[in-house]
Amino acid sequence: MSFPTRYEVQGAGSPETNGIYEFVALFNDRPYYRHTQGTAWLWFFSAPFLLKTYTGWYLSKRVG
Numbered sequence: 001m002s003f004p005t006r007y008e009v010q011g012a013g014s015p016e017t018n019g020i021y022e023f024v025a026l027f028n029d030r031p032y033y034r035h036t037q038g039t040a041w042l043w044f045f046s047a048p049f050l051l052k053t054y055t056g057w058y059l060s061k062r063v064g
Contacts, residue, residue, distance in 0.1 A: 003031040016040060017059050
């Protein structure tokens with residue numbers, strides 16, 4: 001399975017998380033990306049809950 005090497009995030013609600021993210025590795029068979037200008041992370045998740053599986057993008061920023 002191949003994944004894009006870069007993503008651009010715009011309008012994330014926090015200017016610090018907007019920008020370019022580069023592929024780092026896989027985590028639980030899902031891609032995760034690191035912001036090129038800071039400590040923000042982006043990864044694709046898939047989580048089963050009750051009878052449904054939820055998927056989407058998760059943005060995270062390290063604090064401290």
